[in-house]
Amino acid sequence: MDRVTTITRLKGSWLHLSLRFVFWLCSLESILALHTPPEPSHISSASRLSSPPKSGIFEPIQISPAVIPNYSFPVESLPPMYPTYPKIYDPVLTGRCPVNFSAISSIMEKTASDCDQPLASVVGNVICCPQFSSLLHIFQGFYTVNSDKLVLQNAVADDCFQDIVSILASRGANSSIPIICSAKSYNLTGGSCPVKDITSFEKIVNTSKLLEACSTVDPLKECCRPICQPVIMEAALKISRMQSFMNDNKNIVGLSNHVDMLNDCKGVVYSYISRKLTHDSANTAFRILSACKVNKACPLDLKQPSEVIAACQNVAAPSPSCCSSLNTYIAGIQRQMLITNRQAIICAIAFGSMLRKGGVMTNIYELCDVDLEDFSLQGEKNAGCLLRSLPADMVYDNSTGFSITCDLSDNIAAPWPSSSSITSISLCAPEMSLPALPTSQTLGNPGCRGCGVDLLVLILFVFSTLLF
Known part of the structure; x- marks a missing residue:
């Protein structure tokens, strides 16, 4: 979350997105260490691919062992993301459950x-x-x-x-x-x-x-x-x-x-x-x-943001102290769990409502460049992952290990609430107002004025469709 808040980040770059997800997976093991105590190693040394996973520009990206760097020493354990399962299962059963599992x-x-x-x-x-x-x-x-x-x-x-x-x-x-x-x-x-x-x-x-x-x-x-x-x-x-x-x-x-x-x-x-x-x-x-x-509720523990309110209460322009305080608060959120894109929207609105209730009227998400992905689990390289709202599974096989499917639309700016009171939030059409679909003329003309706005509308439209 350590960002230079006076510089607007270029969003939407495909290379930027790809690199962020590479960094995210490579650093996830250090985040998992916060949640998982050390255990005996049962790590696979054959769970890497020679080529990166395929992905489409607006399709979910699959985080797989393909992006794990090659390790110089074969004896060195790989991250705990990729365990092998024992060939013989030996569960300790009670013997009193009359079921053929x-x-x-x-x-x-x-x-x-x-x-x-x-x-x-x-x-x-x-x-x-x-x-x-x-x-x-x-x-x-x-x-x-x-x-x-x-x-x-x-x-x-x-x-x-x-x-x-x-x-x-x-x-x-x-x-x-x-x-x-x-x-x-x-x-x-x-x-x-x-x-x-x-x-x-x-x-x-x-x-x-x-x-x-x-x-x-x-x-x-x-x-x-x-x-x-x-x-x-x-x-x-x-x-x-x-x-x-x-x-x-x-x-x-x-x-x-x-x-x-x-x-x-x-x-x-x-x-x-x-x-x-x-x-x-x-x-x-x-x-x-x-x-x-x-997907109807924010699962994160949002503590009272007193320090953020104190630092951001009267700002009207980018403020290093406000953004630093906000980033520190959100860094704590990022240690909690992976959440879906819908949950991230609800969490962003709920947190923003807490700030507005405390007197922060300015959209500090915009001033401090806060995205939806910032509300989900992060790696060390400022790269996060939001899951799609549809049911998902962890995927494992002997050659690729585990995979988590992330939503590539997760770098959309976090929504700032219109009031301090949290009313029921609907992400369903027609209750939800979807952005207009951009016209083919503006999308196809590289020299048109306002193309950047049209591209943002397209991203928002694709994101809204991915929610369902």
């Missing part, structure tokens, strides 16, 4: 790679935890498929939950997934939901409507024009028996208990869905629903 091996493998030991803490909110949650839903339905139950008994749930974590850890996943994702065996039991058997469930819920809405979830429409989500909520309300309770009690007391019950019942609904769909179809649906949820 090989039947759901594809979902287990996907979860293990998405929650890889060094990376789980920095991709937990967007990649690891949504996939782990999906695995639990699928396991719950798989375990109960030959019974009349939709949930596990408490004792069995404890044993099976331990086995799931052990198997994932044996495949390279972080053994602290339950802590990272705030998950527990209780999630498999249905908790306080009063309906836990399939016979009662099918009597109460319109299951045809539920499966029609959730069998195929559209990743481009569900988050803005939801179809599956309201049907799941409707089913959860019915089996929780809260709908009639809410109708009879306008002034609800002890609402938190009823919210917990509703969440438990939503878990039962997920279990029913996973019984009826293939594992891959259920996983796809659950991941899209998770993406809708995580």
Whole structure:
């Protein structure tokens, strides 16, 4: 974040973008060290490519081992980004979970790679935890498929939950997934939901409507024009028996208990869905629903920016002291996690609203050259990565190691809020005002006036389309 604030940075240069991502990956291991304690090395020495990854000018770029520099000494360990998995898995199981885990091996493998030991803490909110949650839903339905139950008994749930974590850890996943994702065996039991058997469930819920809405979830429409989500909520309300309770009690007391019950019942609904769909179809649906949820809020810990407010309260032009204070604050944010482009917009607006509430009326994002990528995890060379808002996975294979797909539109200027009050933020059309598409005449004429403005409009337009 150490920038010369009196000089406007040239944005949009393809070479500049490429170099930034090379620097980002090469320096990421030092950032991961802040999150991951040292462990015995299980590093691959064959996870480099001879040519860089392909990418399009407005397509996501794939961060792969191709950009890792060659090391002079073969005995020197490579960064922890690229572990090899053991050929023989030897998880320590309880022996009390009566499940053939090989039947759901594809979902287990996907979860293990998405929650890889060094990376789980920095991709937990967007990649690891949504996939782990999906695995639990699928396991719950798989375990109960030959019974009349939709949930596990408490004792069995404890044993099976331990086995799931052990198997994932044996495949390279972080053994602290339950802590990272705030998950527990209780999630498999249905908790306080009063309906836990399939016979009662099918009597109460319109299951045809539920499966029609959730069998195929559209990743481009569900988050803005939801179809599956309201049907799941409707089913959860019915089996929780809260709908009639809410109708009879306008002034609800002890609402938190009823919210917990509703969440438990939503878990039962997920279990029913996973019984009826293939594992891959259920996983796809659950991941899209998770993406809708995580992209509605800023996951960063935004502490009160008192020093930034004091330094920037009365500035109207670029100020070294203001920008230095702002950069120092954002540098702390950058140590937290990788976030999506939508989350970055929400975080930028939320932080800007805190500044405006403190009396900073000038758009200091513009004065100090703050981009959306500045709100996500960074490397040492002032290069960051924002993930796309659509569900994403960590990708691993023997020749390329792990890859993370970054959004190349992440160097767009951070949006400054119009007021200090944070109202509901919509990134959906028609609520969202999209920039006009540039005309072919202005794009194709190298000598036209205002072409730089048109190029910025094009970048903004492409970015807005990538959000969906």
